[in-house]
Amino acid sequence: xxxxxxxxxxxxxxxxxxxxxxxxxxxxxxxxxxxxxxxxxxxxxxxxxxxxxxxxxxxxxxxxxxxxxxxxxxxxxxxxxxxxxxxxxxxxxxxxxxxxxxxxxxxxxxxxxxxxxxxxxxxxxxxxxxxxxxxxxxxxxxxxxxxxxxxxxxxxxxxxxxxxxxxxxxxxxxxxxxxxxxxxxxxxxxxxxxxxxxxxxxxxxxxxxxxxxxxxxxxxxxxxxxxxxxxxxxxxxxxxxxxxxxxxxxxxxxxxxxxxxxxxxxxxxxxxxxxxxxxxxxxxxxxxxxxxxxxxxxxxxxxxxxxxxxxxxxxxxxxxxxxxxxxxxxxxxxxxxxxxxxxxxx
Numbered sequence: 001x002x003x004x005x006x007x008x009x010x011x012x013x014x015x016x017x018x019x020x021x022x023x024x025x026x027x028x029x030x031x032x033x034x035x036x037x038x039x040x041x042x043x044x045x046x047x048x049x050x051x052x053x054x055x056x057x058x059x060x061x062x063x064x065x066x067x068x069x070x071x072x073x074x075x076x077x078x079x080x081x082x083x084x085x086x087x088x089x090x091x092x093x094x095x096x097x098x099x100x101x102x103x104x105x106x107x108x109x110x111x112x113x114x115x116x117x118x119x120x121x122x123x124x125x126x127x128x129x130x131x132x133x134x135x136x137x138x139x140x141x142x143x144x145x146x147x148x149x150x151x152x153x154x155x156x157x158x159x160x161x162x163x164x165x166x167x168x169x170x171x172x173x174x175x176x177x178x179x180x181x182x183x184x185x186x187x188x189x190x191x192x193x194x195x196x197x198x199x200x201x202x203x204x205x206x207x208x209x210x211x212x213x214x215x216x217x218x219x220x221x222x223x224x225x226x227x228x229x230x231x232x233x234x235x236x237x238x239x240x241x242x243x244x245x246x247x248x249x250x251x252x253x254x255x256x257x258x259x260x261x262x263x264x265x266x267x268x269x270x271x272x273x274x275x276x277x278x279x280x281x282x283x284x285x286x287x288x289x290x291x292x293x294x295x296x297x298x299x300x301x302x303x304x305x306x307x308x309x310x311x312x313x314x315x316x317x318x319x320x321x322x323x324x325x326x327x328x329x330x331x332x333x334x335x336x337x338x339x340x341x342x343x344x345x346x
Contacts, residue, residue, distance in 0.1 A: 029085070030048045030049055030077070032046050032048045032073055033046070033047050033048075035047045035141070035142060035145065038141070039133055039136050039140065040109070040137050041104075041105070041108075041130075042104055045101060045104065046073060046102040047071075047101055048071060048072070048073055048077045048099070048102075049097065049100075049150070050085075051150070052084070052087075052088070052095030055097070055150075055151070062152060062153035063150075063153055064094070064096045064152070064153055064155035064156065064180075065098075065099055065146060065156045066159060066269075067099045067157065067158050067179075068080050068098065068099065068159050069103065069110060069158070069160035069167060069168070070101075070106060070110075070160060071100025071101045072101075073100075073102070075100070076100070076261070077100030080098065080100070081100070083269065084096070084098050084269075086266075092270055092335060093272075093273040093274050093275055094274075094275055096157075096273065097146075097150055097152065099142075099146055105130075106164065107126035107128065108128065108130040109130040110130065110160070110163050110167040111126070111128035111163065111166075111167075112129070112170050112192070113132070114128050114191075114192050115192070117129065131170055135178065138178065139175075143156065155181075157179060157180065157181035158171060158179045158181075158182055159183035159185070159265065159268070160183070160187075161186055161260070162185075162257065163188050165184040165188065166187045166196070168183065168184040168187065169187045172212070173203040173204075174203070176241075176244075179212075180211070180212055181213045182213070183215045183272075184214065184215065185261055185264045186217065186221065186257055186260050186261070186264075187228075187229065188225065189224070189227075189228025189232060190223060191228070193224070194228035196232065197227070197228035197229065197230070197232040197235070198228075198231055200231065200236070200239070201235040201239040204239040204241050204244075205239065205241075208241070209241060209243045210242075211243045212243060212244050212245075213245050215267075215268040215271055216229065216232070216248045217248065217250070217251055218250065218260075219251050219252060219256050220252045220255065220256055221252075225257075229248075233341070236248075240343070245343045245345075246344055247341075247343075247344040248339060248340050248341055248342050249338075249339050250340040251264065263336075263337075267337060271336070271339075271344060271345075274308070274332055274334075274335070276307060276311035277330070277333070278302075278330060279323060279326050279327055279328070279329065280328070301327075301330075302328050304330065307330075311330040311331055312329060312331055313334060314326075314334065315333065315338075316333055316334075319331060319333065
């Protein structure tokens with residue numbers, strides 16, 4: 001082992017400078033701006049924006065916006081931006097503008113008010129209760145700024161994990177009109193004795209009808225974290241207001257609180273913004289059918305533009321078993337984990 005290590009060091013040391021990597025170029029995934037706020041403590045927040053490739057290639061097109069909490073350059077923005085970039089390789093969901101919002105003191109900024117802050121201060125080492133001001137920052141300062149700067153289409157989503165997902169749920173309950181889509185990944189619904197699960201039905205009763213969507217998921221969390229989520233699901237079953245569709249993905253058998261965010265963010269994007277496509281015949285070299293001239297019916301299918309409204313919902317497994325019957329048809333594949341329950345897509 002030592003001989004091998006010495007040999008490797010000698011090889012590196014003996015490599016001429018001309019053979020080493022030089023003149024590297026930075027690889028940028030987004031642009032980061034400094035936003036001045038009159039509402040938030042500290043007065044400034046970093047906001048990172050990633051534009052889809054279509055933003056430049058289709059200059060007349062407008063795009064939805066996904067706002068990511070805890071989305072600073074050193075927080076969750078980079079790995080969520082990677083998921084957004086993956087769409088440009090596999091086209092499994094629609095393009096959107098990704099906006100990451102830096103958290104400075106997340107345990108204050110994203111935390112709802114409480115009756116007795118003392119135990120929270122002892123546990124979190126921060127004073128809770130900043131969420132109303134953070135919502136005002138989003139509504140009155142950041143969203144108008146984004147809309148004035150970029151070609152947005154008026155459809156907005158808010159996404160977060162853990163305490164940030166609690167903020168997502170609280171925002172849905174308190175100000176449902178602020179966003180169109182709510183993505184809550186492992187929300188800390190133990191908060192204040194499961195208040196936002198226990199009282200969700202009462203919140204829903206005050207909501208006006210409106211088209212909104214909720215993507216909710218949890219991992220193998222116990223205690224009030226999971227029970228609070230189940231209480232929210234129960235309220236969704238019985239009391240969801242008109243126009244609110246939802247899906248609950250139970251990842252308790254496969255993910256932990258620490259591993260859930262990345263795979264479920266991908267699943268949420270596919271569930272909410274899934275792109276229809278077609279099943280094509282394989283080439284004979286890989287076992288497909290013999291090459292023949294397409295029939296008139298097959299040509300008619302290919303001439304039809306695929307949209308969500310005229311696509312057949314199907315799982316990849318069903319598509320594989322039905323392949324010969326669905327060639328060239330428009331399909332909206334249900335990718336990723338199977339939701340436990342919900343009304344999204346019905």
